[in-house]
Amino acid sequence: MIVLLGGAVYGVAASALWIVAGNTSLLPEGRDTPRNALLVAVLAAVALLLSSILLAIRIEIAVRIFREGIERHTRRRILFSNIEFRIFLPWADITSVDAEINADLGRHPLIGLRTTGPIPEGQRTPHDSDDRIAVLAHALAAEPNTLVRLLQDMKEDPEKRPDVERPDSADLLRPPPLRERFRTARRRKASR
Known part of the structure; x- marks a missing residue:
């Protein structure tokens, strides 16, 4: 988004300088052609439009860990729509906590919290x-x-849950x- 905004500012400055003062020092290649000034102005407008669209898309995720369970709050703001998903899972309803890789998200890591019962449709995100x-x-x-x-640890040992307070x-x-992570990795590798 920053690169797009920077390109838009450059394009507006180069075009405005050519239109107002006839100065071609910021224009690429031919420098004396109005076509280059128009091209830079159009590219600046496109970059400004793309950066404003990217600015209008926000996804906020908050995870809160309590003694009683876990709360996930997701807010998706896309242009003028605002969708919120909020769910609280008590520790007793969580069967497992797994680290996973989601190929749909470009191989980004996610943490899967398996539950004992079905999750209501209105509290689910697309993932x-x-x-x-x-x-x-x-x-x-x-x-x-x-x-x-x-x-x-919180799932397996209920005595550790008050530590979050x-x-x-x-x-x-x-x-x-x-160093400690490297030692642990070496110990795991040696024990295999």
Whole structure:
């Protein structure tokens, strides 16, 4: 979007400079032809239109972890429509937490939360299924592997759930240091 806006500003400046002052220093190639000025103006208008369309599309995803369960809130703003999906899953309704790769999303990672019962149609996003909530990990601020591990720990061990209510609960989403991750990976590789 920034590149499109930059190109639009350049195109408007080059065309305006040629029209107002007859200066051709910003025009490409022929420099003295009105065709190049018109071409740059048209490309600037197209770039401005594309950047405004991209600016009008917003997808916001928020995942909140509570002692009682997980809440996912998704808001999609596309031009003038605003669609919201909000769902709360108690820990007892979650059967598994899985890391997945979704080929439909350009191989972006997602976290699949399998449930015991069907999910109501009005609370589903296009990535959800009958018994699975998809959390698009690439759209969140947290490191995906750390978030998956935290959700799996909370699911498996109910005694860890009150940790999300502590003042320093943000540390639960901080990934371990890189050396520690390398050691863990070597240990897993050696145990295979």
